[in-house]
Amino acid sequence: MSRHGILLALAAGALVLSAPLAARAPETRAAVKAQKPTLGTFGIDLAGMDTAVAPGDDFNGYVNGQYVRKLEIPADKASFGMFHVLHDLSQERTKGIVEAAAAAKGARKGSEAQKVGDFYSSFMDEATIEKKGLAPLKTHLDAIAAIKDPQGLALAFGKAMRQGMDLPVGMSPMQDLKNPAIYSVYVGQGGLGMPDRDYYDVKIEKFKExxxxxxxxxxxxxxxxxxxxxxxxxxxxxxxxxxxAASHWTKVQSRQVDKLYNPCKVDELDAKYPGVDWKTLLASVGVASQKELVVTTPSAIEGAARLMASEPLAVWKDYLTVHTLKGAAAFLPKAFVEENFAFNGKVLMGQPEMQPRWKRGVDMTTAVLGEAVGKLYVAKYFPPEAKKQADALVQNLIAAFDQHLANLPWMDAKTKAEARTKLAKFTPKIGYPSKWRDYSRFRVERGDALGNAMRAADFEYQRNLDKIGKPIDRSEWGMTPMTVNAYANPLWNEIVFPAAILQAPFFDPKADPAVNYGAIGVVIGHELSHHFDDQGRKFDKDGKLSDWWTPEDVKRFTALTEKVVKQYADYEPLPGTKVNGELTLGENIADLAGLTMAYDAYHRSLKGKPAPVVGGFTGDQRFFMGFAQVWRTKYRDAALLNQLQNDPHTPGHFRPAVVRNLDAWYEAFGVKPGQKLYLAPADRIKVW
Incomplete structure (x- = not known):
């Protein structure tokens, strides 16, 4: 499984952060008008609203209706919204950086500038790629064709793993869930060419085509x-x-992080998971010295191992051949690129056109050399003052969360004290890493697009492999500064907000504070709360997977989260396909918690003074509107189906509906019984 596979099962990314709110005093209407925010006169695009829609019937439609109605999804995208707007901006900025490196003369061989420039220029050199054809892949395809026995198959699996191929038996080093001071090697499921096991199930008619x-x-x-x-x-x-696929765990099963920790002695692998030449596989991957592995999905590994012994070797060879071709397609001649997009883009996502090559080149380069590019990006686009303001805002939200924990009625006093200690030990990472990644061992050759990609995969695999036996490096980041997103890592008890997300509509230093609290403030609270959601709560203050809640606390918490599951499971974004309340539970808890914490933080920032009326809207109205504005999103049907099936996030246009659980929203917009989003006070969910 990929290095981040387990983290994705329990940690969240989806939202983001930016700058000052915490220390700012309430602004007068005149002060707000004197500034020029990116959106509107105070941070809200009033022209994008549809005031003919009652907020209590469709809050997303009220705040975003006109914008979404007029929005046309670009032909090279499967969906479009505020995240995409910022991603496009990040791509444009990064393009300037990598193109300058590619055009520079005389960069020292082995320097980061040389590697960035040559990697990008090699990808953009379509003429050379066409001329070479499949020649750069011939050695790998010939090695697969030469497989003659189970030992050869295991050897090929190991080589493919080092190249980043997703295999039925995947293996990767990662921090140990129950001993956070060391790295362990994990073994997990994979190997499917479609997004999930359900796509292969003939009983599910919607995936037949x-x-x-x-x-x-x-x-x-x-x-x-x-x-x-x-x-x-x-x-x-x-x-x-x-x-x-038949033995794969479902997406919901794979979210249960405590079920993913199944240590197995290496000398017991043959007995527990027969069918794999484990000795050869471990040696090929580079972990032959390990005495123990952690198996995340035992029944899936058992099933895959059995298939390695029972299925014809010729079929396994064809399997490796076609997946090698698919994995390399982006760096192969145009026919391979177009065929790969025809399925993965058009069929799976409904995307009419491929992104321009320069966009793909920028994304490929940042995926491989992200922190080398990130240094230049941060220097140009992320001033130190923005980082200071963001740090202050995070501390304000932590204080709000701590106050809620202190007054939480359903949690035992001992558990509550431990939870507050965990919160106090949080590490916020804002903007960019404190220590940049070392790429000195990664070789890039101009004109060798596929070779560069393969060396990049091997470099990254070896970089993680080298961590085994060494102290945990907590300075490491899982996203580049150019990424428009954020995440929570429960193993390190941290929240991470890259530079590119710290801008409007998430944060605008010239916007009204209420809008900023509703946007980036909610994002910060969202990520903080992931450490206490249905899976994050299973990690203690030191990032160790442990049972530190009392059984009574778990029971009371579960009763609350079951209400969240039910509420979201009633939403039907596509006819016949509803939101999976269990799959999206962690993200939905985080939205509810983030909104609650940010609302309280906003009111504390007022220091007892009334919020000014700005643009005809009260402070509370602007807060909730700032939250909803972030979720302006439109999907193609295929992309929406894909998200509903595979993504732990509720589709963006349904996320503003979480406001129906906050009493203050009802008061702010005069929501009455009989309106579609109305919930009786007793039915409004309050977790944190």
Missing amino acids: IRTKYQAHLAAMLKLAGLPDAEARAKAVYDLETKI
């Missing part, structure tokens, strides 16, 4: 590689993946 088109896609990739009998071989690979 996708299944048919996926088989055609596999055949097309094999044909492009010049292999005979492509349709029959593609069908055999598809059937193999269907068998792999």
